[in-house]
Amino acid sequence: MDTPQATVPQHEEILDVNGKKFIGYLIRVYSGNDSWSVTKRYSDFLTLHTFLTVKKGIYPDIDKFDFPKKEFGWLALDEKITLKRKEAFDEYVMLLVGLKPIPAQVEAFLGFDGAEADPTELTRMDSNLTGTPTTMGKHHQRLSSLQEEEGEHEEEDEEENIVADHSANIKVEAVPGFGRRPGGGGGG
Known part of the structure; x- marks a missing residue:
């Protein structure tokens, strides 16, 4: 080839x-x-x-x-x-x-x-021609943190983990303010 x-x-x-x-x-x-x-x-x-x-x-x-x-x-x-x-x-x-x-x-x-791309390796890696931006750089750290928190479930079927990680990736991109912990902002 x-x-x-x-x-x-x-x-x-x-x-x-x-x-x-x-x-x-x-x-x-x-x-x-x-x-x-x-x-x-x-x-x-x-x-x-x-x-x-x-x-x-x-x-x-x-x-x-x-x-x-x-x-x-x-x-x-x-x-x-x-x-x-x-x-x-x-x-x-x-x-x-x-x-x-x-x-x-x-x-x-x-x-x-x-x-x-495997969402457990990298988050979404495509900007399409309609101009929808990727946000991999911004959300890669957030996804990594989420995956660490989810680490306790490593014994589950690998396919289930990939689906869960992919779902988490979608949430990262769709939920404004993701990464803030409820009640953890320290008082104002």
């Missing part, structure tokens, strides 16, 4: 469901006779990169990659910065498809065979 190819040919400003602007990076993936596109935002790339580099030495080329730094406010939408990121992400996706074997998280990120 040929090594898949991937490129980031363009980026564009997208409005999320709340009217907030973000930059979507279009990734084109070519594998054999198939090709498809997925759109990711900076936080999606950062979450994957953080996951892949948590243990140094497993993916040396990814460890050495000069990942673009986080920009805030209007700088995150600056054309020079977004163009530089697009170029960096173009190089990055080529590194990703060159990994042997390609990790399941990378396959999910790039949309291989409609793969979905």
Whole structure:
């Protein structure tokens, strides 16, 4: 089987469901006779990169990659910065498809065979073309905390845990103020 190819040919400003602007990076993936596109935002790339580099030495080329730094406010939408990121992400996706074997998280990120990320490994990893943002970066820590609290149920069937974790992920994204403990705010 040929090594898949991937490129980031363009980026564009997208409005999320709340009217907030973000930059979507279009990734084109070519594998054999198939090709498809997925759109990711900076936080999606950062979450994957953080996951892949948590243990140094497993993916040396990814460890050495000069990942673009986080920009805030209007700088995150600056054309020079977004163009530089697009170029960096173009190089990055080529590194990703060159990994042997390609990790399941990378396959999910790039949309291989409609793969979905395991919610026990990473939270949702897709920004779709309608502009619905992912909130993986913000909620990954919250999901991890929830999973630690749920740790007492590890003896249960693995499938049940995955469903429970996935349900928890949905709640994290859907419930405003998630993470606050009832009555634990300390008096005001």
